[in-house]
Amino acid sequence: MTAVTLPTTAYGPLNRGRAPLISMNEVSQTFRGGQGVPLTVLDGVSFTLYDGEIVALLGRSGCGKSTLLRVMAGLIEPTGGSVEYRGEPVRGATPGVAMVFQSFALLPWLTVMGNVELGLEGVADQERRRRALDAIDVVGLDGFETAYPKELSGGMRQRAGFARALVREPDVLLMDEPFSALDVLTAENLRTELLELWSAGSFATRAMAIVTHNIEEAVLLADRILVLGDGGIKGELQVRRPRPRDRHAPAFHGLMDAAYRILTGDKVTGDEDDPGSPLVNALPMAPVGAIAGLADWVEARGRAADLSDLALELGFEADDLLPIVDAAVLLGLARLVDSTIVLTRQGVNWTRGGIQPGKAIFARLATENAPLVRTILRALGGSRDGRLSDDFFLAVLRRGFTEEEARRQLDTAIDWGRYGELLEYDAKNGDLVLAS
Numbered sequence: 001m002t003a004v005t006l007p008t009t010a011y012g013p014l015n016r017g018r019a020p021l022i023s024m025n026e027v028s029q030t031f032r033g034g035q036g037v038p039l040t041v042l043d044g045v046s047f048t049l050y051d052g053e054i055v056a057l058l059g060r061s062g063c064g065k066s067t068l069l070r071v072m073a074g075l076i077e078p079t080g081g082s083v084e085y086r087g088e089p090v091r092g093a094t095p096g097v098a099m100v101f102q103s104f105a106l107l108p109w110l111t112v113m114g115n116v117e118l119g120l121e122g123v124a125d126q127e128r129r130r131r132a133l134d135a136i137d138v139v140g141l142d143g144f145e146t147a148y149p150k151e152l153s154g155g156m157r158q159r160a161g162f163a164r165a166l167v168r169e170p171d172v173l174l175m176d177e178p179f180s181a182l183d184v185l186t187a188e189n190l191r192t193e194l195l196e197l198w199s200a201g202s203f204a205t206r207a208m209a210i211v212t213h214n215i216e217e218a219v220l221l222a223d224r225i226l227v228l229g230d231g232g233i234k235g236e237l238q239v240r241r242p243r244p245r246d247r248h249a250p251a252f253h254g255l256m257d258a259a260y261r262i263l264t265g266d267k268v269t270g271d272e273d274d275p276g277s278p279l280v281n282a283l284p285m286a287p288v289g290a291i292a293g294l295a296d297w298v299e300a301r302g303r304a305a306d307l308s309d310l311a312l313e314l315g316f317e318a319d320d321l322l323p324i325v326d327a328a329v330l331l332g333l334a335r336l337v338d339s340t341i342v343l344t345r346q347g348v349n350w351t352r353g354g355i356q357p358g359k360a361i362f363a364r365l366a367t368e369n370a371p372l373v374r375t376i377l378r379a380l381g382g383s384r385d386g387r388l389s390d391d392f393f394l395a396v397l398r399r400g401f402t403e404e405e406a407r408r409q410l411d412t413a414i415d416w417g418r419y420g421e422l423l424e425y426d427a428k429n430g431d432l433v434l435a436s
């Protein structure tokens, strides 16, 4: 569906330049099953959780989602491979991690306060009390400090579960189906509040991973969805949608379909023939001039360059380069190997080929790989006189993007199409015109 080629060893192309928090390297987990028969649940899984992201681990029942989460938390020592936390090997419980469980896991003989304070063993009384009260406040349980779990509804128990995890101010919050024991409305409420707190930076956590088998929940919450199956990661989806996400947007449905197709075994990534719907596969917003500039720099450095070095040299943050890098990768001008950008043969030909041959290469790549450019060309080709108003495209794009995003998507496609001499744009009346 997307033409972006993902690096095969590191599942995190959106996160280049961000700090890795937990890295799993070729992790395997084999349990002794019934009658001592070995059961391999994870088989050489590599995955990195980066600073700033929410990752959903999606998969069928029994595929090893909880096992993967427990290995990340250091609750299980894997039978193969290794786990690192901020570059240091994990031995025993992973530092900086707190967990939230489906079953709430509260001690029935302790009050809410007592349960939350449990997360702070070893902290002085007064400090412990202050932090517990703060955490209880953040999750909206103030007033229930002295209540016992049996006096609370399911939703309130899970709030206490979150408070007990957050009171530790964890770097990483790992959640194992935290909403699936709750009724639909309570789950929705808690999910929304968690996202609001996350977006507002109301707690110190830098990254979250959530296990779920609910596709909609994964698309609502995550920046990245990893689909687990057959002992490994079957596929990955990037969710580049602003929050809060509109469940009714076509793009949302497109992502759910894509996740479903990976779950059920259809290959979604790497389908070169179909760049997918422009409503789901947004164009990285980078003008051609910027992509050309990047390609020139990389070419001048032997056709491969480390992104952080490049950013440093240019005086940018690595993140500033991301849309430009994403655009080059989407078009097929470059590929990423971990954090190194490497020009493809087409990328080299584009940079070195001179103006007209360069334009021809770009035109072909944009038509093949950029969903919105392709859609616009098809629509113009099917119109009476090869001419359509930008209002037409904006109206369609608004089904998947905000007003502002829709305009920027169209402007990017026009910029790419004009450079490739595929189309013209008549700014006076806002018409897009197929190039003659």
Ligand SMILES: Nc1ncnc2c1ncn2[C@@H]1O[C@H](COP(=O)(O)OP(=O)(O)OP(=O)(O)O)[C@@H](O)[C@H]1O
Residues within 6 Å of the ligand: 031, 032, 033, 039, 041, 059, 060, 061, 062, 063, 064, 065, 066, 067, 068, 213
């Ligand atoms: N400690 C253990 N000993 C033996 N087998 C185990 C152990 N823990 C998990 N398993 C088995 O490993 C497989 C994966 O379990 P896991 O709980 O990780 O799956 P899951 O994807 O989280 O499933 P679910 O969605 O149903 O919770 C299951 O077959 C389970 O029975």
